[in-house]
Amino acid sequence: MDFELTEEHKALRQTIREFGAAEIMPGAKERDEAARFPHELIPKMAELGLFGLMIPETCEGAGLDGVGAVIVIEELARAEAAVALIVASHNSLCAGHIFKFGNEAQRKKYLAPLARGEKLGAWALTEPTSGSDAGSLKTRARLVKDSWVIRGEKLFTTQGSTAGIYIIMASTEPSSGNRGISAFIVERDTPGLVVGRVENKLGVRASDTAQLHLEDARVPKENLLGELNRGFRDALTISIWQGGRIGIGASAVGIARAALEDSIKYARERRQFGKAIAEFEAIQWMLADMATGIDAARLLVYRAARLRDQGRPFTKAASEAKLFASEVAVKATNSAVQIHGGYGYMKDFAVERYFRDAKVCEIGEGTSEVQRLVIARELLA
Ligand SMILES: Cc1cc2nc3c(=O)[nH]c(=O)nc-3n(C[C@H](O)[C@H](O)[C@H](O)COP(=O)(O)OP(=O)(O)OC[C@H]3O[C@@H](n4cnc5c(N)ncnc54)[C@H](O)[C@@H]3O)c2cc1C
Structure with missing residues (x-):
């Protein structure tokens, strides 16, 4: 398996990373506190093609492969998990279902406005x-x-x-x-x-x-x-839900990465007992565990996406990626709050938001218990 991203993937990651830092991060705290939908971001994300990620260019989408799509979702989640959820659900569930199972007329009528981001x-x-x-x-x-x-x-x-x-x-x-x-x-x-x-x-x-x-x-x-009478089976067994699960996995990686990046910065700045807390082994171990979990989770997410791109079975891989990455995100964000001490419990730092955001990854598109059932069923089949 090739672990190297293509130049296109790297450029895509850079574009979305810069977009996230410039356009999404500044408003994330306010939107979270007000529970306000990011209407202002929709046209900007539409311009970047984020509402038709894997929809072919002939249907007015961005025509990305699965690996490209998870790169986008991870970067969006690093900036703001809610934004990643909007893009992921729109793409993998709604647009994905119409693309995969819609007839020509349905694709023409509904897919193009979805891919252009004119309709969510x-x-x-x-x-x-x-x-x-x-x-x-x-x-x-x-x-x-x-x-x-x-x-x-x-x-x-x-x-x-x-x-x-x-x-x-x-x-x-x-x-x-x-x-x-x-x-x-x-x-x-x-x-x-x-x-x-x-x-x-x-x-x-x-x-x-x-x-x-x-x-x-x-x-x-x-x-x-x-x-x-095939709607449920189409969604469950072909790829709608499985694709969605990979997206949640990517989102979890992005949230966990946000927790790690903020924690490294804070650990270097915060001084106790005359030194930066980054010098304490207890803090270093938490950072090391976070980084290791994130790397492993990302590889599982990429593997599932790549299997999907290759048209190979990916049910078990998607559930493993979603399960593992969600648990990594919950653990990493918990560690991030811990590393920030009392400040981590306050609204002034973003880690408390990451901590709350991460939890949904263990619930949406099949809970962790359901993912374990799916994996076990595949093992025992
Ligand atoms: C923010 C958010 C967004 C969502 N978006 C959508 C959406 O766009 N569209 C949509 O259709 N749904 C959506 N959902 C719903 C989501 O998919 C469900 O919440 C999820 O599938 C779990 O269902 P439930 O909440 O009814 O929990 P339940 O199924 O009632 O589960 C309760 C508990 O029992 C456990 N459990 C259930 N069955 C078993 C079993 N067989 N073995 C072991 N444990 C079991 C569960 O793991 C869980 O711990 C969303 C949920 C959230 C929180």
Whole structure:
């Protein structure tokens, strides 16, 4: 396996790193405290092609490979995890689902505005009574004449109140369980699609997480995405979720790296007992463990992305990357707060935000427990 990034990948990393430092980092604290969506960043990120990362240029995307996409997500997360979540979910879940399973007309109508960043994408599977057991969802879609009529509740939808295009997963054949679930493209102004409560969260507070009420939302028959009754399997088994998991892994690496970089700086500056705390072995060991975890996590993320690029199976690799990187991020951000001492507990330093932001990586797109189930299932298959 080649561990060296191409010159294009390195240039991409530099561009996004500079963009993150200049455009994202300065407003991150304010957005976190106010739980304010970064509307001002959307056109700038659109200009960089960040809303069509892996969408081919023929469909107005940036045409990156999977490794390029995880480089982007890591750099965004290093700047602000909430921004990385917006870009990752838009790309891997919503745009990715339409690109992979949409027909020509759907790609033309919906993919181009998503890739250009004119419309944000959301992807709604989770419901009040179905999270990890997502296949037990209760939202129903019935075909009435030429329309699908969708009724149900969706919970914790990223971009729930800001998206222009939603993928809604609904049961079309309840007696078949998760083999009777289909995906639908639903436009924001569809009558019956009602945005509910916007959640007040522990971390990634600038991202938009909302409830959706589908009150007999009527979508045209042709907005069925992919084959009837295959929506859940398409999402789960082909690549939507697995691609999403690699993205969360990349995001976790970015958050952990932010924690490490801030900690190195602080440890050099902060003096106790007449010397910089960086001179204490206890601090050095924490830094060394953080760096080692980050490097290992990044390699797992790159490996999963590369397998995906090569068209090889990557279910286990994606879950391993997501699981490991999330746990590294939670541990590294905890160490970062520790290294900052009491100051790390205060809002003046960004490490407390990293600490809160990291936690979502262990929950979204399948909890750590679910990732372990997936890995074990692959091992025992
Ligand atoms: C910020 C944020 C953004 C999100 N964005 C989206 C989105 O855009 N679209 C979307 O559809 N969803 C989204 N989600 C939902 C997310 O995918 C779910 O929260 C997650 O899958 C877990 O489901 P749950 O919250 O219902 O927890 P539960 O499934 O109720 O889990 C509770 C606990 O039980 C454990 N558990 C459950 N089943 C098992 C098992 N079989 N074995 C062992 N342990 C188990 C879990 O690991 C967890 O510890 C988002 C969530 C968050 C927090």
